[in-house]
Amino acid sequence: MKEVIKVGTIDQYNKLFGLETLHPLVTVVDLSKAPIWPDHFRFNYGVYCIYLKDAKCGTIRYGRQNYDYQEGSIVAFAPGQIANVDMERGMKPSGLGVLFHPDLLRGTPLGREIDRYSFFSYDVNEALHVSERERKILVDCIDKIGYEMEHSIDQHSKRLIATNIELFLDYCMRFYDRQFITRSEVNHDVLVKFERLLDEYFKNASLRKSGLPQVRYFADKVCLSPNYFGDLIKKETGMTAQEYIQNKIINVSKEWVVNTNLTVSQIAYELGFQYSQHFSRVFKKNVGCTPLEYRRAQA
Template identity: 35%
Template structure:
């Protein structure tokens, strides 16, 4: 596979897509209808230095991939990419795509709180099969904000322009958070099956006599077994159960620790080592934080 084409500026992206120069060097909104690639031009892969938010309405039956997964754009979906993520295109003519794209360079957010907090929106690192499916009403809300941003970008800059653009971007991200929350709640059947699989994975991991060989499962390894990205899994679990993947793992770890403390004569250090802790102090700290009692006092309660 050829190396992805590196796009270092929004102006460069416009040029690659055969469009006019952007009205602003650090933020741009464009409709796919404005893309003017040469006839039969096919993009294979891109990597950019900026954030991308896109709503794809139709891809003429073709597929688009980022990360390791493909997504069939038969329905309108919204996806988010952070800087340095690779987009792979498989036999897809951008001239056949309908929808919009919003691109924002990190420098545009410099000196604004959003410049830091935008990294906390986990969906910028979701896999393509975890894209946001919008209802007609939700799509209308998104498009209204996009049109606001588009108007501000195209208007003459004044003292309020930058603040208004950042405020609208923040509003768009907040709505996206809300719609993902709805998506987590409405996919109950699929999520129930996923939670069962998660419990089975944890049962297998912590049901062994010793975790020395296999080790405590990581968030990454569990996500891979469930064919999900780590952030998507944790966000889904937080909505469904109130706890992240890491907290679920810690619950099982504490349950195993209680079992060993109450049914064996292993020392605290031996138990800590068996549970994968390099230092007993780390085990002691986690156990007390999660149970409000030290391992020693917990064991003493059974004697």
């Protein structure tokens, strides 16, 4: 197994590839100009990073699967993630990278909003593919970040760099939204599989003993990260994945309340609730009455 290289600072990253550090908290790299580039390495990122790929030259793995990372695509990593990189023999990477330390964001609007960029936690087969026009927009943002890095650090530097990074990330969000739309057929297949898995969950008593169904369980089953899966379901249905699951729980519970002689406590247990009071609260919040009131009204 390859040694895990901890990249906790911008300077550590630059030194690994023989690059100059112009700013302690952010760097823009032209991957083709890196004088040092090993064939195989494994990173534990302590910084945020986004790569804009120009050509197919190797694979990036996060977890057990390869990124869908081809020419004209983007992949992002957040602090704490580990990525494996395997370069094809005789090939060098081609493209741009933007890396920034979490400390750069402290006290900035971006620092308060960074969690909404859910693509940092997309982890398998989920790269963003961009058109040539979209790529030019992103490169323009990167150029502005690079300009501020080369400018002498002053009282405006941090805000301007963070603002341009935020603009870059906002464009990535827009292009990801477009990609969700253009992949609607694939996304629909995921939704169909999600619905089937939900049905199986409530028909399988051994699965229900694991407790209430969780988003991560279904994301794993369709080989997607929880964030990407959740965003996909939201785009397809208008509901979050958790809301979709809860809606299924309510529909199943209605069936059991009306069509079985099980007590409310038994139904709560069968659905995976630890406490019948919790089940009753959830039921009333969604249906407008308690399970017993619903049973009497349907009798």
